[in-house]
Amino acid sequence: MNDISQLTQALLQFRNEREWEQFHNPKDLALAISVEAGELLELFLWKNPEDANKEKVKEELADILAFSFLLAEKYGFDVKEIVLEKIAKNAEKYPIEKAKGTAKKYNEF
Amino acid sequence: MNDISQLTQALLQFRNEREWEQFHNPKDLALAISVEAGELLELFLWKNPEDANKEKVKEELADILAFSFLLAEKYGFDVKEIVLEKIAKNAEKYPIEKAKGTAKKYNEF
């Protein structure tokens, strides 16, 4: 079993032991990801990019990943597959010759 | 090489080919995660939990995961390790006998 499946299994076990599946509908999982993303963001507020507390970044990032894996599982998505698919899609939207060295959005080329 | 390392390598190659490392400081990566989390959330807005467009959820979730893997790489975090550590920490904050069947936060027990 690969790493992501192992993590997902550990997350499901944690959830099931606490009978939390009843709360974990897709909408609230998406909401949880946003809440955790806001907590991550707060670590950088009013600060230079390199000055966030690394230990806290680690924890908030872990929360985002955990809820993301749970939402993927809820829809039956294979994490590896959907990320590789997105990279391929972005490669079309952002061809190297146009995107190189610029932060413009694809619809601004 | 495990799945997450493979994904991270693919993401770094995509980034480097476009010379985007210059934009990918930790603060903007955290900001990118929040932006994508908001786009995921929008798919559920004014809707019942099960009524979001599955194809779009797949794409937004892939974006969140991609930026999360890149931020982990930036700090040298091992994704598997930090998620397992967080599960262990949450197991202490949410002992089964107190947390079972309730959505209360640990500071409300």
Place this chain on the structure above:
Amino acid sequence: MNDISQLTQALLQFRNEREWEQFHNPKDLALAISVEAGELLELFLWKNPEDANKEKVKEELADILAFSFLLAEKYGFDVKEIVLEKIAKNAEKYPIEKAKGTAKKYNEF
């Protein structure tokens, strides 16, 4: 002086007494709004729409409004004007006969 100007003046005074203007660039103010929006959202997590703690909603909403007024001030926007402009713009995107009773986005009509 109208209500919004009075609030903005009070917010500026609070900020200036603490010499916080140096931190309040537009990007960090936008970031602050997102952070507070995440804190508001957390009050609804895993809950029915009506079950958030009203006192806490009040505080988080006040934070969002405060940073929004400060960002408006930073750009020299008149809050009343920009909200009325947006209503007018939305009235074009969402004509009553098409939008009535549906939560569809304008690009889905």
Place this chain on the structure above:
Amino acid sequence: MNDISQLTQALLQFRNEREWEQFHNPKDLALAISVEAGELLELFLWKNPEDANKEKVKEELADILAFSFLLAEKYGFDVKEIVLEKIAKNAEKYPIEKAKGTAKKYNEF
């Protein structure tokens, strides 16, 4: 009638003409604020603080304010009152002599 009441009336009229009250429960309004806050944030992504598109900032900020006024109305909050209350509360958490010139959180003093 003051400015904020006028704006709230205009927003309610817009909503009611479209029969959207059915969608505007507190949870989805909070979610809408987060979604719009994410769209505002995106305007600053990979950019220097001063380089966001001002016209777009205006629109996203107007959206955040609009949903914030609607959520305040939903709970019967007086916007002016709750912002002034929050300023008073923050003045206690951030006394001038401790907070002057620092971006620290109150729990880090």
